Amino acid sequence: MAGLVSREDFERLRIVNDGLVLPGSNLIGGGVPAFVGRVTSQSSEIAVGQFLLAQPTFVLGSEVEGGGGTFSPAGASMVPVFLVGPGTPSTGDYLICKYIDNRWAAEKMDGRGGGYTGPVGTIPLCSCTPIPATLSMTSLDPNCNFQMFQSCSIRYQATPADYAPLRLPSMIYLSDESFPDPVAGGAQFRYYLGCEYNMFTLSRIYSASPYGSPFHDGILYTWVVGGYANTCDPFHLDSGTAFPGSDASCFVTIDGR
Numbered sequence: 001m002a003g004l005v006s007r008e009d010f011e012r013l014r015i016v017n018d019g020l021v022l023p024g025s026n027l028i029g030g031g032v033p034a035f036v037g038r039v040t041s042q043s044s045e046i047a048v049g050q051f052l053l054a055q056p057t058f059v060l061g062s063e064v065e066g067g068g069g070t071f072s073p074a075g076a077s078m079v080p081v082f083l084v085g086p087g088t089p090s091t092g093d094y095l096i097c098k099y100i101d102n103r104w105a106a107e108k109m110d111g112r113g114g115g116y117t118g119p120v121g122t123i124p125l126c127s128c129t130p131i132p133a134t135l136s137m138t139s140l141d142p143n144c145n146f147q148m149f150q151s152c153s154i155r156y157q158a159t160p161a162d163y164a165p166l167r168l169p170s171m172i173y174l175s176d177e178s179f180p181d182p183v184a185g186g187a188q189f190r191y192y193l194g195c196e197y198n199m200f201t202l203s204r205i206y207s208a209s210p211y212g213s214p215f216h217d218g219i220l221y222t223w224v225v226g227g228y229a230n231t232c233d234p235f236h237l238d239s240g241t242a243f244p245g246s247d248a249s250c251f252v253t254i255d256g257r
Helices: 007-012 161-166
Strands: 034-039 051-060 070-073 079-086 094-100 103-108 134-139 152-158 171-175 179-181 187-196 199-206 221-224 240-242 252-256
Touching: 034 070, 034 079, 051 094, 079 094, 152 187, 199 252, 240 252
Parallel strands: 079 103
Antiparallel strands: 034 051, 034 094, 051 070, 051 079, 094 103, 134 152, 134 252, 152 171, 171 187, 179 187, 187 199, 199 221, 221 240
């Protein structure tokens, strides 16, 4: 066994309480305990709004970019997990199970969402996955905040070489168009859509600007999935918030195509 996994694998992964995987606080960033669970319930027993059984599982393998991961059962215990949905997993699927309100719960997204069958993309650490590869951003008032928010298409694409120093992921959601920033002497910017867990963020990136070349602006707009009118499936960001002190007329929505 020792030849199949590294010592670091064993040091990072522990089982406590008869098979419940509870990562140390230094591994979960102050969030709730979580584990990867393999669904063991039969299909007839799996339904949204009900408990299923999941087997805690180690995710092993070399932690290098492009490296493959492997699953290994973490004991024989089965854990009751409440299925939030909206999708329904199959026997043998793997879910991220989180400890919430004194019970384990998991959500299963519907993949391509609302019958969507086009190309998709992903954002590291984002709870919504996959996401339609082409998104439509709509600004209610293109003149608000000195033309800060414009309507456009945002597409999943390779990060242009001009932005390499910004250390963005290799594939990102970036507006197809660039726009002049009147506050920065007309410097051209593109919109960058980011996400961490259930929060989407909109910012601007410039290949050249008075602030630096290239330059990544601060977060200008945020949406929290799970709040009113913000959903992964179908992909729809409707109820968001502009940065503090922003013009009240700034209202931005993003939809999957």
